[in-house]
Amino acid sequence: MPSSSHHPRHQLLVVAVGFAALFSAGCSTIDTYMPTLRSLGVYKLDINQGNYLSQDLVDKLKVGQTKAQVRQLLGTPLLVSPFRESRWDYVYEYTKQGRVVEHRTFTAYFVEEKLARWEGDEMPQSIAELNREALARTIGEDAWAEQGSWWDRVLDIFNK
Numbered sequence: 001m002p003s004s005s006h007h008p009r010h011q012l013l014v015v016a017v018g019f020a021a022l023f024s025a026g027c028s029t030i031d032t033y034m035p036t037l038r039s040l041g042v043y044k045l046d047i048n049q050g051n052y053l054s055q056d057l058v059d060k061l062k063v064g065q066t067k068a069q070v071r072q073l074l075g076t077p078l079l080v081s082p083f084r085e086s087r088w089d090y091v092y093e094y095t096k097q098g099r100v101v102e103h104r105t106f107t108a109y110f111v112e113e114k115l116a117r118w119e120g121d122e123m124p125q126s127i128a129e130l131n132r133e134a135l136a137r138t139i140g141e142d143a144w145a146e147q148g149s150w151w152d153r154v155l156d157i158f159n160k
Helices: 008-024 028-033 067-074 127-146 150-159
Strands: 047-050 079-081 084-096 099-111 114-120
Touching (some): 067 084
């Protein structure tokens, strides 16, 4: 009589539990690269939405600047409430495959039409720095792409 550890049902149960653990894990890498069940077969666009601000722009703000000067420097705010005209909210959100990857807010406060103070999330250092990082990532992806897709590599293993 075979032992219970070699029984096909036991092996199937172990495999099923392993897959369940893999798919339900809170690992950010798995969460980033593995599709969820509701997104299988559906392509979702990456969306940049709102005001993209960088720290070098925020550093140019000075107490006492007019609304026109702030608008020229940071752009038109995403949110201006007619009930609170002394507050401008700049909101930025980046969504990848239907999931919010980055969300930042920045608020400018005015007193008598002059900039009084501002607050917000930590901003990227500068647009030039972001362009350098994007170029470095692209170069890395191009080098990886030259090796062929993962399917090509699998086929190469069997062709050897």
